[in-house]
Amino acid sequence: MNNQLNLSSLVDGNVTRYIKPSLFSNNQILISAFDLRDGTPPETYVSFFKVNSLSQLEMLKEGCGYIKKRLRNISKNGCIFLLDISECLEEVNDEKKPLIEFKPENLPHCGLYYLTDDLSKCQEIKTTLAFLASSNYKKVHELI
Amino acid sequence: MQSIKFLTKQTISSFYSVKYPQINSLYNTKIKDIYRQKKINRFDQDLWNNWIANLKIDLTVKNIENELLLEESIFEVDIKLVFEKLNLLIRDYEKERALCSALHEISSNSLKNYLYLYPHIENYHSNLNIDSDTGFLNIGFSGKQSELLNALVTDTGEIHYSLVGRSKRIFKITGVTKIRDIEDFKQFKRVIRML
Numbered sequence: 576m577n578n579q580l581n582l583s584s585l586v587d588g589n590v591t592r593y594i595k596p597s598l599f600s601n602n603q604i605l606i607s608a609f610d611l612r613d614g615t616p617p618e619t620y621v622s623f624f625k626v627n628s629l630s631q632l633e634m635l636k637e638g639c640g641y642i643k644k645r646l647r648n649i650s651k652n653g654c655i656f657l658l659d660i661s662e663c664l665e666e667v668n669d670e671k672k673p674l675i676e677f678k679p680e681n682l683p684h685c686g687l688y689y690l691t692d693d694l695s696k697c698q699e700i701k702t703t704l705a706f707l708a709s710s711n712y713k714k715v716h717e718l719i
Numbered sequence: 720m721q722s723i724k725f726l727t728k729q730t731i732s733s734f735y736s737v738k739y740p741q742i743n744s745l746y747n748t749k750i751k752d753i754y755r756q757k758k759i760n761r762f763d764q765d766l767w768n769n770w771i772a773n774l775k776i777d778l779t780v781k782n783i784e785n786e787l788l789l790e791e792s793i794f795e796v797d798i799k800l801v802f803e804k805l806n807l808l809i810r811d812y813e814k815e816r817a818l819c820s821a822l823h824e825i826s827s828n829s830l831k832n833y834l835y836l837y838p839h840i841e842n843y844h845s846n847l848n849i850d851s852d853t854g855f856l857n858i859g860f861s862g863k864q865s866e867l868l869n870a871l872v873t874d875t876g877e878i879h880y881s882l883v884g885r886s887k888r889i890f891k892i893t894g895v896t897k898i899r900d901i902e903d904f905k906q907f908k909r910v911i912r913m914l
Contacts, residue, residue, distance in 0.1 A: 597811060600846040603861055606869050607848040666889050694853070694871060699881040699893040702869045706883040709865070 585677040585685060587661045590623035591638025592708075593715070596652040604656055604708040606701035609687070620678070620686025623658070631657060631711060639718040641683060649715060656712035658704070667703050674700055764838070768901050771834045776827040804847055805830070812849045823854035828874035830856060835904045836872060843911055862914035870896075870910070876903075880910050 598608045609621055624641040626634040639655050660677050667675050673690055680686045687704075689697065809825060816822040833847075833856045846859045850871060860868040866884030873879065876898035883891050892913060898904055 598848075600859075601844070601861060603846070603859065603867065605846060605848050605859055606857060607850070610851040694873070695879045695881070695893055695895055697852075698869055698871050698879045699883070699891055702867050702881040702883045703889065703891065705859075705869075706865075706867045706885075706889070709867070 581676060581678065583678060585625070585660050585679060586664065588625055588627070589634050589657055589659055590625050590677065590685060590687075591635060591641075591655050591657050592621070592623045593638070593642040593646070593649060594654050594656065596650055596654075599654045599712075602709065604654070604705045604712060606698075606705045608656075608708065609701040609704050611689075618686070620680065620688045622680075623677070623685050623687060625679075625683045625685050626657075632713070635711075635713050636718050639715060645684075651714070651716040651719070653715045654712045655715060655718060656708040658708055658711075663704060663707060666707065667700050764902065764905075767838055768835060771831055772901070774831065774834075776830060808847055808849060812851075822851045825849055826854040826856075826874045829854065829872050832856075832874070832876070832878075832898075832904070833858070833872045835901050836878075836907060839905045839908050840911065843914075860911060860914055866914055868911065868914055870907070878907060878910075882910075882913055 592608070594604065594608045598605045611618060611621060624638050626637040626641075628634045628637045634657055635655050638657070642649055642655065663675070663677075664673075674696060675690060676688050678686050678688060689700065691697065691700075812822070812825060816824075836858075840858065840860075843860055848857050848859070849855070850857050853871070853873070855874065856872045858870045858872065860870075862868065862884065864884060866882060868880060868882045870878050870880040876896075878896040878898070879894075880896065881891060881893040883889065894910075896907055896910060898906065
């Protein structure tokens, strides 16, 4: 487990992630959106795409474009949400040791890594990220 | 009529071992209305806990032909909804698990603990999901000021919860509820009242 953020970590910029419709309920992104569940074998990080457009809407559209290239079947009722990396790091890493970090994984693809496996801390991390994500998302059909 | 496809034969027999007349008398219309107005639990704690305690849940069976049929006269719509939600949730999760074996097996003890908790949280709007790292059920609640409260119901009596909201800045209240007796699951309402 790392005690400090890696030098190669991303510390600013914006990232987007696609979630299927079942991970969205009542205008809220569910915390399962931040589970490590992608791929076979499973990945050790939660996948995101770094985006560089100027406006929030353009960033969501840019993220949607990456997802469409990567995934064959994306649901139009799914969501794309946007997170500000520096805000996430500031709001989540509020203890002596960092709890999360973002690392490039062949940009624009990048990963969110958990640096703790404590259940309560993971619960807090995911709830914080879901809270932040729930204020900035669009349905896929609004972005196509 | 509703069905619960993830429950087994043993579950059916344990369900039918509960005495109908006792339950029916608890759910007649007048009592339901009074309970609704007073916003108190509509469940007989002992009957409910006893039923859950005797449930034998086998979530590993893929194609279960036997279905548990819930009579409308016995259970409230809410109860049928919770089983429908669970049924869908578990089927979706198992489908995904078939594609990605790394997803943790669903914890039947966590499921039971959720059911013990259910009568005490039914009046709150909530969503349900399965934590793929642990196989535990997670309940999400939303507050009026868009606060989020997530509670991970473990296979022991521990419930790991975290409330996140925004006041001047983002604030968090995180902790663990430790329940040692099934009758004390009602104490979790103290946590929900923070919303």
